[in-house]
Each structure stands twice: as structure tokens, then as C-alpha cells.
Amino acid sequence: MKKRIFNLLLLLTVNFVFLSCTKDIDFNQVNDFEVSPVIESSLIFLDEPANQFLEDGVEISTVQDSVLVNIFKDDFISEHLVKAEFVFETINSINRGVELRIDFLTDSNIQLHSFSFAVEPSTNNTPIMFNYTEVFEGSTLANFLETEKLLFTLSLQQGPAINDDTPGNIELKSKGVFFFNIDNTL
Amino acid sequence: MRRCAWFVILLVGVSYAQNKQILYGFTEIPQSLLQNPGGKISNDWYFGIPLLSHIHANGGSSGVTIYDLFAVDGENFNTKLERVVYSLKPTDFFTFNQQLEIVSGGFAFDPSYNKNQYISFGLYQEVDAIIYFPQDYAKLVYEGNQNNINRPFRLDHLNGTSELISVLHIGYNKVVNDKFTYGIRGKVYNSITNINSLNNKGTFITVNGDNNVYDHIFDLDLSLKTSGLVNLTTDSDFETKDITKQILFGGNLGLGVDLGFSYQINKQWYLDGSLLDIGFINHGKHVENYELKGNYVFEGINPIFPEVGSGQTADEYWTEIEQEFEDLFTIDTTKTKYTTWRPIKLNTSLNYTFGKRVSKECDCTFDDSGYLNRIGLQLYAVNRPKLPQVALTAYYYRRLLNGLSIKAAYTLDSYSFSNIGIGMSAQLGGINFYIMADNFLNFKNIYNAQSLSLQLGFNYIFTKDED
Numbered sequence: 001m002k003k004r005i006f007n008l009l010l011l012l013t014v015n016f017v018f019l020s021c022t023k024d025i026d027f028n029q030v031n032d033f034e035v036s037p038v039i040e041s042s043l044i045f046l047d048e049p050a051n052q053f054l055e056d057g058v059e060i061s062t063v064q065d066s067v068l069v070n071i072f073k074d075d076f077i078s079e080h081l082v083k084a085e086f087v088f089e090t091i092n093s094i095n096r097g098v099e100l101r102i103d104f105l106t107d108s109n110i111q112l113h114s115f116s117f118a119v120e121p122s123t124n125n126t127p128i129m130f131n132y133t134e135v136f137e138g139s140t141l142a143n144f145l146e147t148e149k150l151l152f153t154l155s156l157q158q159g160p161a162i163n164d165d166t167p168g169n170i171e172l173k174s175k176g177v178f179f180f181n182i183d184n185t186l
Numbered sequence: 187m188r189r190c191a192w193f194v195i196l197l198v199g200v201s202y203a204q205n206k207q208i209l210y211g212f213t214e215i216p217q218s219l220l221q222n223p224g225g226k227i228s229n230d231w232y233f234g235i236p237l238l239s240h241i242h243a244n245g246g247s248s249g250v251t252i253y254d255l256f257a258v259d260g261e262n263f264n265t266k267l268e269r270v271v272y273s274l275k276p277t278d279f280f281t282f283n284q285q286l287e288i289v290s291g292g293f294a295f296d297p298s299y300n301k302n303q304y305i306s307f308g309l310y311q312e313v314d315a316i317i318y319f320p321q322d323y324a325k326l327v328y329e330g331n332q333n334n335i336n337r338p339f340r341l342d343h344l345n346g347t348s349e350l351i352s353v354l355h356i357g358y359n360k361v362v363n364d365k366f367t368y369g370i371r372g373k374v375y376n377s378i379t380n381i382n383s384l385n386n387k388g389t390f391i392t393v394n395g396d397n398n399v400y401d402h403i404f405d406l407d408l409s410l411k412t413s414g415l416v417n418l419t420t421d422s423d424f425e426t427k428d429i430t431k432q433i434l435f436g437g438n439l440g441l442g443v444d445l446g447f448s449y450q451i452n453k454q455w456y457l458d459g460s461l462l463d464i465g466f467i468n469h470g471k472h473v474e475n476y477e478l479k480g481n482y483v484f485e486g487i488n489p490i491f492p493e494v495g496s497g498q499t500a501d502e503y504w505t506e507i508e509q510e511f512e513d514l515f516t517i518d519t520t521k522t523k524y525t526t527w528r529p530i531k532l533n534t535s536l537n538y539t540f541g542k543r544v545s546k547e548c549d550c551t552f553d554d555s556g557y558l559n560r561i562g563l564q565l566y567a568v569n570r571p572k573l574p575q576v577a578l579t580a581y582y583y584r585r586l587l588n589g590l591s592i593k594a595a596y597t598l599d600s601y602s603f604s605n606i607g608i609g610m611s612a613q614l615g616g617i618n619f620y621i622m623a624d625n626f627l628n629f630k631n632i633y634n635a636q637s638l639s640l641q642l643g644f645n646y647i648f649t650k651d652e653d
Contacts, residue, residue: 041484042402052491
């Protein structure tokens with residue numbers, strides 16, 4: 001009797017082990033994995049009075065400087081960045097138009113991309129706002145990703161000469177909007 | 187369409203809590219003494235069939251099932267993933283616990299005729315892992331910071347620990363009188379490998395800035411501690427015998443204790459309880475700790491007029507910022523010793539026995555054979571890194587025949603309110619076999635279970651008054 005029970009139990013166990021069921025699942029679905037985060041980052045900024053364009057009392061209408069960047073050539077970025085935007089907000093209260101030009105260069109100063117925009121002069125020194133967005137997609141994105149050096153040129157457009165008492169400020173804020181697409185090739 | 191699977195193999199092999207609600211209080215099974223060293227004992231001596239005496243696997247996921255994500259239902263995987271990512275909370279977890287008894291045994295002794303003392307001992311291997319759902323990290327990967335301006339990403343959402351240990355133990359059980367039994371078990375833990383990241387702090391937040399559009403505020407305090415085997419293979423003078431040494435009590439050692447009792451309230455009611463794994467492990471050998479610590483606020487760069495005041499060029503200024511970032515994200519490696527605490531478990535139960543066996547021949551009851559039925563309530567709690575996990579079980583136990591008993595349990599826990607488990611213990615001659623599993627309601631589709639647990643084993647048991 002006991003032996004029969006024991007066997008029955010073993011049989012039940014075997015059933016339990018092998019006959020419990022599952023519905024169809026497919027782990028390969030993980031291959032469809034895809035996420036699209038959007039990262040925003042502060043870029044450049046400045047907030048300077050008009051007399052910052054003076055050197056030893058003499059107006060310097062163009063100020064230029066460059067930075068070497070290697071972040072755009074980062075593997076993760078070059079593989080997963082699908083679109084980028086540079087968004088600028090400028091406020092000018094100087095009675096001179098102000099232009100910002102950004103050149104995207106290689107190490108050896110070959111130009112890959114360039115854009116510029118200008119904010120109007122403020123004749124009565126009330127703040128004038130101007131927003132500008134540069135979009136990088138397709139071929140411009142490809143050039144963007146090759147960039148090793150950024151050249152910034154800030155120029156004063158024609159107008160009344162700057163002196164120590166010239167009123168007004170030029171203010172610039174900017175951010176980059178980076179659209180990524182990350183899939184299972186990560 | 188249905189497909190049947192070798193699910194037990196899957197379960198033992200890859201499944202992911204460690205509540206042994208069916209085994210607890212199942213006195214016919216010697217391994218129930220590991221759930222309560224002060225439990226009742228029904229054998230005179232036993233030994234576990236080596237490597238087969240206790241095979242346990244238990245896995246769970248508090249918020250999601252395999253089926254939720256991988257069902258073949260025509261729905262886009264990313265839609266399902268998104269639903270899962272947004273429904274899980276940072277207190278949701280994935281956990282896995284597995285034990286394999288290598289050897290075990292026990293025997294009763296006492297100078298008096300009623301052998302009121304019992305020694306049990308053994309060696310088992312255990313894997314224990316838990317990882318919480320890192321919600322804010324997932325959101326950052328999923329959305330980026332664009333839609334999360336002014337929202338802090340909490341870095342403490344990354345929290346998890348896993349360990350592989352072997353445990354050598356010896357327990358003492360003493361029946362003090364008809365009412366009271368107590369027990370204590372000493373344990374020596376040998377940690378073969380440990381990985382934990384439990385003390386992460388800090389935030390990453392993007393806020394509207396003063397000088398520029400945003401201030402990106404990094405406040406990072408992340409750490410990962412590892413010891414044992416995981417670091418051995420990277421040593422240049424690594425040899426195979428080092429692994430063997432790690433496994434055979436050459437790893438990082440610790441000590442622990444289990445305590446338990448049983449109290450017979452009256453003829454039919456009794457109460458019992460235990461505290462298991464009150465212990466620690468000291469990690470001093472093969473330790474590698476990684477730390478990422480720092481504060482930085484990035485507001486962009488002022489490339490055109492940076493030289494004002496400092497005389498530096500834009501590139502020098504930028505290089506300085508790059509250096510700041512590099513320092514911020516530099517991982518420091520240390521070999522500082524650390525201590526881990528084992529997850530303490532609490533078990534307690536209140537039980538009522540009833541229904542004496544009636545003899546067909548004389549229509550009378552056997553006085554000495556005890557009651558056939560038992561019902562009870564069990565409470566289980568385990569200390570976990572973020573919050574204790576608690577489970578409440580109601581059970582029915584029945585002795586069907588001599589040597590054959592079953593227990594059915596209904597459990598409410600972190601995973602579900604519909605967990606029904608069944609266990610059986612059978613004895614033929616000296617051989618005892620037991621098997622128990624839970625979440626029976628999900629057996630039609632194992633992949634839709636949030637947790638699964640299985641224990642089985644073979645023992646050789648000798649009971650003097652066995653009929």
C-alpha cells in the first residue's frame with residue numbers, strides 16, 4: 001500500500017515537473033529594444049557691457065576665440081546621435097548690432113560647417129531679444145560629428161563708436177538639444 | 187497556443203525571495219529544522235542524501251512578469267517595455283535565492299530514556315541576490331533630461347546585492363518539557379563572492395540657470411563593493427586551486443546564529459517562531475571597491491570673454507572644465523575591508539491541530555498517534571536593503587496516511603495576493619522524499635508568475651516508534 005502511494009507521488013511529481021505549461025514567449029523581442037532620450041545641455045553664454053569691446057580705449061569690433069573639442073567624436077555620440085539643435089537666446093541693449101558666428105573646424109582648421117546670426121542694434125538701449133536655432137541633421141550632422149574645434153567670433157556691426165560711457169549690454173544664453181536613438185546594438 | 191516546458195530545470199537554473207512557507211513547520215521533513223532550530227522533531231536520526239537532500243530555488247519580481255515583456259502578442263516590445271518602466275516603482279525588486287544542501291544529518295540523544303536533545307548539522311551552498319528597479323536611471327535613459335528640467339534624478343535608486351556563500355552549521359534542539367522546546371544553530375559563513383552597491387547617494391538635476399539656460403548640478407556619491415571570486419580571475423598569479431580554496435572555507439568568513447522555539451499552549455494549540463541568519467561576513471580578502479564621488483555645477487562656457495580677470499584663453503578655460511568633468515567621473519578603486527550583514531529572517535506561526543484518527547475496527551481513537559489535521563497562520567519577514575519583505579500565510583496540513591502528509595498554503599506577499607502552494611512529504615521505509623512549490627495558480631503559464639519557489643529533497647530517516 002505504502003509503496004503504491006510512494007510511486008503515485010513520484011508520478012505526480014514527474015507530471016508536475018514536466019507538464020506545467022507556458023504560453024508562447026519570445027525573448028528575441030529584446031532585439032527590438034529602442035529608446036530615444038533627448039538630452040539638453042547648456043552651451044555658451046556671455047553677458048558683457050558695451051565697454052568690454054574697448055582695449056586701451058580703442059574699439060575692437062571683433063572678438064574671437066576657439067576651443068578644441070573631442071566630445072563630438074566620442075563613439076557613443078557618433079553612433080547614437082540622430083539630430084542636434086543649438087538654441088540661442090540673445091538680449092541686446094547696445095546701440096550696435098551684434099553678430100555671433102560659429103565655425104566648426106577640424107584640428108587643421110578645415111571648415112566643416114558654419115553659421116551666424118545677428119541681433120539688431122538697440123537705439124534707445126531698451127533690450128532687444130533675438131532667438132536663433134541651428135539644426136544639425138543628415139549631412140550637417142555628419143559634419144557636426146567630425147568637428148574637433150569650435151571658433152567663436154563675436155562682431156559689432158556698423159554704428160556709433162563705443163567708448164567708456166556707451167550704455168547697454170549684450171547677453172547670450174544657449175543650449176544644445178541632442179536627440180539620441182539607442183537600440184540593442186549598444 | 188501552448189507549449190509545455192521543462193520548467194523545473196528553468197526554475198532551478200535561471201529563475202529568480204526565499205520564504206519557505208510550506209517547509210516551515212513541516213516536522214516530518216528534517217530540513218524544517220533549518221527554518222526553526224527550536225521546532226518539533228519527529229525522527230531519531232537522519233542523514234540527507236548528499237547533494238539531493240535540499241534543493242531550493244526561489245525567484246521573484248515584485249512588479250513585472252516575464253510574460254508582461256516577452257509575450258508573443260503582436261504588441262511592440264518597446265510599447266511593453268515603456269509600460270513596464272513607467273509602472274515599476276523604485277521599491278520594486280527582482281530577487282533570486284537558491285540553496286543546495288551538500289551534506290546534512292541529525293540525531294537525538296539524552297542520558298534519559300526520552301531523548302530530549304537533538305543535534306543537527308550540515309553544509310549548504312546559497313546564492314542570494316536582490317536588485318531594486320533603478321527608476322530614475324531608467325527614466326534618464328528613456329527620456330533624457332529634456333522633459334525633466336527641475337526634476338532630480340535620484341542616484342540612490344541603484345541598489346542591489348548578490349552573494350554566493352557556503353554555510354557550515356550545527357544546531358542544538360532541546361525539549362525542555364511538554365510545553366516548551368528551544369533551539370539554537372551556529373553558522374560559519376564562507377563568502378565565495380560578494381557584489382553590493384547599497385549606499386548610493388546624490389542626485390543629478392538640471393535647473394534653469396542664472397548665467398545660462400541651465401545649471402546642471404552633479405552631486406555624485408556612488409559605490410560598488412566586491413570581494414572574492416569575482417576579483418580572483420583578474421589577478422595575474424591566479425590559479426585554479428584558488429577557486430577551490432575560495433569554495434572550501436578559504437573565502438571571506440563570517441559568523442551567524444539562528445534562534446527558535448516552540449510552545450504548546452494547550453493540547454491543540456501551539457505557537458512557534460524563529461530568527462534566522464543573525465550574522466555578518468567580513469570581507470577582507472580579494473576586495474575591490476569602486477567609488478564615484480564629487481560635486482560639480484556646469485553652466486556651459488563663456489568662450490569669448492573668459493580672459494577677463496584671469497588672463498586665460500578660451501581653450502585653457504575649456505580644458506579646465508574638461509578636467510573638472512574628468513575628475514568628477516573618475517572612479518576611485520580601493521581595497522578597503524567591509525562587512526556585510528546577512529538578511530535576517532523572522533518566522534512565526536500559530537497552529538491548531540484537530541481530528542484524531544479513528545480506527546475502523548473498534549470505532550475508537552488512537553490516543554498516541556496525534557491529530558491528523560492542522561491549520562495555522564504564519565508570518566514571515568526578511569530584512570532587505572530598502573524595506574523588509576513580509577508575507578502572511580494561512581495553511582492546512584493533513585496526514586493522509588502514515589508516512590504521507592500534505593500541506594497547502596495560501597500566501598499574501600509583495601508579489602501577489604493569490605499565491606497557493608502545495609507540499610508533500612512521503613516516507614517509504616527509511617527514505618523520505620519531499621517536494622513543494624508555490625504559485626500553483628500560475629502553472630498554466632509559468633511566465634506570468636511574479637514569483638516561484640520550489641524545494642525538494644531526499645533523506646534517510648530513522649524513527650524508532652515508526653509503525
